Amino acid sequence: MKKIVVIGGGFAGFWGAAGAIRRAIELGKENEVEVTVVSRDSFLNIRPRFYESDLSKVRIPFERILKPIGVKSVEGNVEGIDLDNKTVNISSSSDTFKLTYDKLVLAAGSSLQIPNIPGLKEHAFSVDTFQEASKLHQHLDNLVSKRSSEGCYTAVVVGAGFTGLEVATEMASMLKHVAEKNGDDPSAVRILLVDHSDIAPEFSEESRAVIKEALSDMGIESFTKVSVKSISDNGVVLSNGEKLPALTTIWTAGVKASPLTSLFPVERDNFGRLPVDEFLRVIGTDDVYAAGDCVRVLTDETNVAMMSCQHAQPQGRFVGYNLVSDLFEKDTLPYKQPSYVTCLDLGDWGALLTEGWDRKVLTKGQDAKEVKINVNTKFLAPPLDDKEEILKEAEPRYIATLDDHLPYRFREDTK
Ligand SMILES: Cc1cc2nc3c(=O)[nH]c(=O)nc-3n(C[C@H](O)[C@H](O)[C@H](O)COP(=O)(O)OP(=O)(O)OC[C@H]3O[C@@H](n4cnc5c(N)ncnc54)[C@H](O)[C@@H]3O)c2cc1C
Known part of the structure; x- marks a missing residue:
């Protein structure tokens, strides 16, 4: 049994786990991999919704998204990573213990700097x-x-x-x-x-x-x-x-990547992000992949991925795909995500939807607010309790195509 350990159950970690299961099934290897997500709690926290006035729907229990696809979850804080012995040191409220891995995903995200x-x-x-x-x-x-x-x-x-x-x-x-x-x-x-x-x-x-x-x-x-x-x-x-x-x-001023990034013998950027290759493998390692707010990677020829869900989600899917491909010596996929949109909530006034890295205004006010509500309530949350639907969305190329059309789909939605 090949062990995949994912540190972090945010957008990058969740989709990393789902991407790994999907790729294992595709290769007929689902009985040969075990995927475990280690995270500080048992929820996918939808961080982009934490500014909202209603916090009742901003976290999704792992029971409803990891369990249906056969991913184990462990609640605890990762304190260290032993890259030579391929183990992760974890402390929980009652215990300290280790998990061994064949492939590791670092998806521990970022936190606000104080x-x-x-x-x-x-x-x-x-x-x-x-x-x-x-x-x-x-x-x-x-x-x-x-x-x-x-x-x-x-x-x-x-x-x-x-x-x-x-x-x-x-x-x-x-x-x-x-x-x-x-x-x-x-x-x-x-x-x-x-x-x-x-x-x-x-x-x-x-x-x-x-x-x-x-x-x-x-x-x-x-x-x-x-x-x-x-x-x-x-x-x-x-x-x-x-x-x-x-x-x-x-x-709200300034976030930095997880301090776990400092455990790697490689130079990080100003946000503490790790450099990775085009397959999202941490430079200088064979068995560690990383995604989301922890990595510095180009989305195309010139633009660096933002610390955003928009980038964390597909990166997770690519990581899952690539590390399982790597385990079974199959082709890997280079990460690419050329399109970029932002939708900024502006409260009762509405919102602002921009397209492209030069942030061209696509729509504003209440039209854009409709888009923002759709983003927050539909696009950020994975399908619940449904293995088939979750794994359908875990395919990196499917998401890349979907992403390319997001602004146009948004326009449809606002009509
Ligand atoms: C208020 C707010 C608004 C935002 N708005 C937007 C937006 O509109 N659009 C957008 O795209 N992005 C937005 N973002 C950014 C977005 O939330 C992040 O980029 C995204 O959550 C990154 O995903 P991630 O999986 O890399 O990390 P995270 O979501 O930070 O998840 C990291 C996970 O790792 C776990 N973890 C961390 N350290 C450890 C450890 N040592 N041991 C065990 N587990 C650990 C955490 O508990 C967490 O589960 C917003 C963020 C905030 C805070």
Whole structure:
């Protein structure tokens, strides 16, 4: 029996496991491989939905997606990898143990960076994990006891990139609901967006103009080219000395790949991502593949994959395909993903759908919002309880073709 261990049960890890099972079946080797996913919990966490006001549908139990395809899951934290002896060291709440592998997939994702700013760790919220997002919701529910405090209905969102924009625009309506529920005037709500650079620095000028229009229409105030000096439970002090009274501060600035990437004797990029070859095998290793936020890889001749689900999902499928092909000396497939779209939620204002690496605006407002709802509720979640459907979607080339047509399918959906 060949053992495949997948570290991480996110988008890359889940699809890596499913891709491996699919390829094993294709080669008539399903009884010769055992696939185990090791992850910190027993859910596929849909991280891109953690900014939403309803957290009830943002995680999928492994029971419904791994079990139907015969993948084992182990709950625990991977503490180390012994590349020479091909073992993974795991600690769980009750135990420490090892798993051996023939092929390993590193799909441990990324996490929000918390720089050493006074008060940040103690007082800021985030939407990086389900637990953090739930803590923020709990805090909003508790604001009723602080109704008379200055800044009760003010939220400072730090970071005006993709996540910060989605959080800020969603917070506008979330805080209004909280104020209404507490019997207060929703017009008291203030959302302040802070960034040491500009609004949406990674977007094109054309798309940035749409984002600024949305922020202005929603009354969201921007503080750019200024950084955060300190955070307390009643507000933020900026580097220019300005004080922003706010009971809610949400940090969204900067993610870094899993520290497990440091275990490999190879130079990582600024985000801590590992270099891989075109088949997504970690450079300098024979038996370790990696996918998702942990890897730096080109999607075509020039563009580097983003730390995004859009890239993590197909990369996982390619990894599953390639490592099983590799185990049985069959042809591998080079990873390619030329098309690129982004759909940015802008709260009640709508959304922004862009196409291509130059982020050309395809549609905006409520039309784009329909697309975003489809992305979040349909495209991110794998089929549930259905082996055939899951494995159908685990084919890397099928997804590549689907991906090529996504913008057009979106247009259909918005009609
Ligand atoms: C608020 C927010 C909004 C986003 N919006 C979008 C969007 O609109 N579109 C988009 O494409 N992307 C978006 N992203 C990015 C996207 O969520 C990530 O790129 C994607 O989740 C990466 O998938 P992954 O499988 O590589 O890693 P992850 O989803 O981070 O999964 C990693 C898994 O590994 C596990 N793990 C980590 N370390 C260990 C360890 N030591 N031991 C055991 N298990 C471990 C974790 O528990 C987790 O299950 C967003 C992210 C956030 C936070």
